[in-house]
Amino acid sequence: MTTVVIGSGINGMVAAAELARAGIDTVLIERAERIGGFIAADPERTLPGFRHDTYSSWHPLFVSSAAFAELGDELAARGLSYSNSDDAVTASTADVQGERRTTIAYRDPARTAEGFGLASDRDAYLGMLDEFGPRAPFIFGALGAELGSNRVAGTLGWKALRALKAAGLESLARDSLTSARSYLRRKFTGWEVDALWTPWGLHSGLGPDHATGGMMIPVFAAAMHQFGLPVVTGGAGEFLVAFERLLRDSGVEIRTGEEAEEILVSGGKATGVRTSSGTIAADTVLASVSPGALYGSLLRSSPEVASQRRSAEHYRPGRAAMQLHFALDRPLQWEDPALASVPLIHLSDGSGSTGIACAQAEAGLLPSRPTVVVGQQSLLDPSRAPQGQATLWLQLQEVPFAPVGDASETIDTRGGWESGDLRQRYVDRVIDRLEAFAPGTRESILATDIIAPTDLLAENPNAISGDPYAGSAELDQNLRWRPFPGAAGHRTAVGGVWHIGAATHPGPGLGAGSGHLVAQRIITGKTR
Secondary structure, three states: OOEEEEOOOHHHHHHHHHHHHOOOOEEEEEOOOOOOOOOOEOOOOOOOOOOOEOOOOOOHHHHOOHHHHHHHHHHHHOOOOEEOOOOEEEEEEEEEOOEEEEEEEEOOHHHHHHOOOOHHHHHHHHHHHHHHHHHHHHHHHHHOOOOOOHHHHHHHHHHHHHHHHHHHHHHHHHHHHOOHHHHHHHHOOOOHHHHHHHHHHHHHOOOOOOOOHHHHHHHHHHHHHHHOOOEEOOOHHHHHHHHHHHHHHOOOEEEEOOOEEEEEEEOOEEEEEEEOOEEEEOOEEEEEOOHHHHHHHHOOOOHHHHHHHHHHOOOOOOOEEEEEEEEEOOOOOOOOHHHHHOOEEEEOOOHHHHHHHHHHHHOOEEOOOOOEEEEOHHHHOHHHOOOOOEEEEEEEEEEOOOOOEEOOOOOOOOOHHHOHHHHHHHHHHHHHHHHOOOOOHHHHEEEEEEEOHHHHHHHOOOOHHHOOOOOOOOHHHOHHHOOOOOOOOOEOOOEOEEEEOOOOOOOOOOOOHHHHHHHHHHHHOOOO
């Protein structure tokens, strides 16, 4: 019989490749005309010669993942390569009460700590990384395990207790449940570590005051010190070329431009998938979709998931996001020359400005001083732009999907994101913010592309309410409870139907955790 994978984001691609390589007949269905989900590249985004990663761009989670360990060599053999930095990795810069504050993280943790003003913070930072070492197997174990299973969670907890002892396990639990703001206030006195790593929580769908943010601080720091911030050489399109070659070489039947309409069920078990082009007989289905799409649409006729269907109606999106792409006639001219060699920079002072912007967005307001994620991919990969010119990738992760007002009270939001005036005026606010740190940016822009929250949803229905992370990552929808209690085990109540993707544990990102986990459970037969 055949296995059908619905949705070709990172989890769907990884699951399909692993299943097919294990000898399982696999069909990959994608409603769009291309595979990849939020891994995409469009050479016409701005101007010819400029290669932009349309949505996601940075791959430290993928190159450090179990999926990459499984498939990395095969992808490399089909042309995938990465550009990375051995020096500066990320930075944050902000104006605080008239003082310009900039802090930079390097691949070398000791060099990073040398930039902190207080000796106690330098020691505490290196101590945090040392402490993370023995914790790492259990943190990554939890992120890569079926936490919805009492047996799996219990086994992982017992192993952690034996290794860390009671005091160590309690300390880990405390740090794991606290917010980034609280964790950093407890660990550090100065501002640098907060400014440097708190904005990274946005890339997990978290804000500075969300539970589990504290656990993510050492995770982000350790990952970037070890793996850097790799980008695909030649752009994200090359990643998709390599993956499609791998899928086809492995025997996967790829069907793009075809929409899955219903999972067919008989006797409580999957028997096939009805699509916009016909019916595929299948005894196993992996659905990389939102909870509402799985339980309310694909399994709409299945009484076995009635309770999950009701819960899915209350599954909450997180904040919406925007992507901005620019073709520049020259690289950014930073006032602080040290930033000219940093691949990714946050315009943020840490939990202060980022916390305010998150609160404003969650209240339905356009933030007055948004956290701006500044990606300088062409620093790592000069093939992204013509010689002497540059690409600019900006991400805004604190915007409302349906704005009810403007925190600065200068932009009319009544037309929503469909209003060209709202879009342009908010983009002007973002560019003004960048100009304060990189003067001359506006005059260097050759072309602009704006992707608003409504555009994200139109491109990918998993981006519910413009949330690219497929649902709020607050604690009641995270870890053991993602997407919600009663549906957190990937395997559904319908035999042969599995739920994967960013709305399932371990959540969003390019680590392909759920796709790899479910594929391996099916391959090994450990489905219980």
